[in-house]
Amino acid sequence: MTIATLELTALTAAATKAAKAAAAASDVERAAWLNAVADALDANVTEVVAIADSETRLGAARLTGEVARTTGQLRLFAGVITEGSYLEAVIDHADPSATPPKPDLRRLLKPIGPVAVFSASNFPFAFSVAGGDTASALAVGCSVIVKAHSGHLRLSERTAEIVTEALTAAGAPAGIFALVSGRDAGTALVQDPAIKAVGFTGSIPGGRALFDLAVSRPEPIPFYGELGSLNPVVITAEALKARAGELAAGLAGSFTLGAGQFCTKPGLAFIPAGTDFPALLAEAAKDKAPAPMLTERISDAYPDGLRAVAALRTAAGQPAVDVVSGSVDQDATLNGAAPVIFTSTAANVLESPDQLLEECFGPTTLLIECSGADELSEALALVPGSLTATVHAQPGEDVTALVEQLSGLAGRVLFDGWPTGVAVNWAQQHGGPYPATTSLFTSVGATAVRRFQRPVAYQDAPETVLHPALREANPLGIPRRVDGVLVLP
Structure with missing residues (x-):
């Protein structure tokens, strides 16, 4: 011994x-x-x-x-x-x-x-x-x-x-x-x-x-x-019509909180195709300053993860994602981790889920544009198990089927809020299907x-x-x- x-x-x-x-x-x-x-x-x-x-x-x-x-x-x-x-x-x-x-x-x-x-x-x-x-x-x-x-x-x-x-x-x-x-x-x-x-x-x-x-x-x-957890957010068209600016500010604050190092960081946001929400989110995130990360290993891994996402290609050889805001060429160890926002489509997710639905630890999120409820449902079905899932909808919208699907992939389903915050009490659940737990x-x-x-x-x-x-x-x-x-x- x-x-x-x-x-x-x-x-x-x-x-x-x-x-x-x-x-x-x-x-x-x-x-x-x-x-x-x-x-x-x-x-x-x-x-x-x-x-x-x-x-x-x-x-x-x-x-x-x-x-x-x-x-x-x-x-x-x-x-x-x-x-x-x-x-x-x-x-x-x-x-x-x-x-x-x-x-x-x-x-x-x-x-x-x-x-x-x-x-x-x-x-x-x-x-x-x-x-x-x-x-x-x-x-x-x-x-x-x-x-x-x-x-x-x-x-x-x-x-x-x-x-x-x-x-x-x-x-x-x-x-x-x-x-x-x-x-x-x-x-x-x-x-x-x-x-x-x-x-x-x-x-x-x-x-x-x-x-x-x-x-x-x-x-x-x-x-x-x-x-690990991607913590998907779903924003309906009605919610965007009513409060797009508020939602952009909320998402920007959530995915950059603590330099994006919370286990409940919203790493994915599903939105209707053809809106100006990506631009609004970029505007909301532009003043989020770079922040130091926890360890040198994590700081080194963040830019590597960003570059890997940016390099993804579709089967036809086209970029699978667009960079809406921020730079993938950054030195998080020297200068701190800066926010980066990506966009893609549900069609790309359906084609390459393993590549697009992978956690990148740090202040980054991926907006996934969906052409309708069916495409949203198909893409959500491929999201790995998560700690949280969030719904932003307007009063009166029927989101029953959506909530049922989200409760199958996450341990906590939130409504009109953001997941970066975990109350400690009798009712709390902080788990989810693998790989969340x-x-x-x-x-x-x-x-x-x-x-x-x-x-x-x-x-x-x-x-x-x-x-x-x-x-x-x-x-x-x-x-x-x-x-x-x-x-x-």
Whole structure:
């Protein structure tokens, strides 16, 4: 064994032991751990924001808001577990008179054990060391080992120190949280037999490689990956007639927000053919200044991606896209990433979907002009799974069929808004068909905890061995389903 392997084995062994203690802790105790971490991050906000800004160049205002979102997530999950319905407690009493006779059965969800979490580059707090994956796993009683992102390593290390100190002071078991760094450590973490699930936010190639490792282990494990998303927007002719200028301003603000590095950036917009909307969007985007990107690798990749799009040709050898605004020949590393707007047609998409429907990470979007509803529907059918889909229509328009189609390709459907903004609450869904995510469950919102739980049923069990949620008197006072009826406390 190498030293790195020995160190990782020690971490996963400690995580295994800690997971047993965390699973045995009460919801109130685990909620206190989460609140302690949230309080500690809030107390150190000035320090961690300064570190984050030096590594990511996202700006103090954006990063301060992201810390607040992160601590809000921690407190949300503290509330989720103390409310109790996350356990999905079900009781079916015995019925000897049934044919065949029915035993007493009681079911709930239990934590799965140690979890690996991979930090994201574009959200150094909310999807990173103490982000939603970590919070939701800790909430249900799993231990967590985070793989730090190389783009903000110093921040990851300092955040991990704050989290560890807060958990220790709050009485959480030793080994419940740890941090590793480096590509090799991440790969080994996914393959370690002690790890029972993985949460990942990142690129399609990187995520797919880890996904394949997770499912090819001797004991396959779930891999909850958020990989890539085009987030299509559909604007109807009636909406353009009524508020084209407003829509152009909204789209320009959304696709350039954060230098186009949001996972919910609208990378495609389907519009009726023959309008002046492309020119309006170009006008709305002209004053959007170039912005630094998160890492040198991302900065180098952005112009390469732009040039690849601009070089696309139809089967007849004609350009498949037009550049409406901006330049594909730019140095995003030296000067920052500048917005670029492309246009194409639904006919071109139908001819070359793999080339045109590919994510370009950065402040760029592709307008796709459609000749009618049928062509729009055919082109949408080729869009890969996305986190979001947006509809801009006028009151009274029948968009039922459109919404049904969009809900089949995205996890969140928006109306008359823009997708770059993800509320963190009970109803939120931040997932979608592959490649948006690799699973059915979301990485944001209350149901994120479901990823790190598994159901266990107890048949004719003595009450003394049952979890309090399954005992007859309901000592926790939580919602339960008893003999098929939902019973509220």
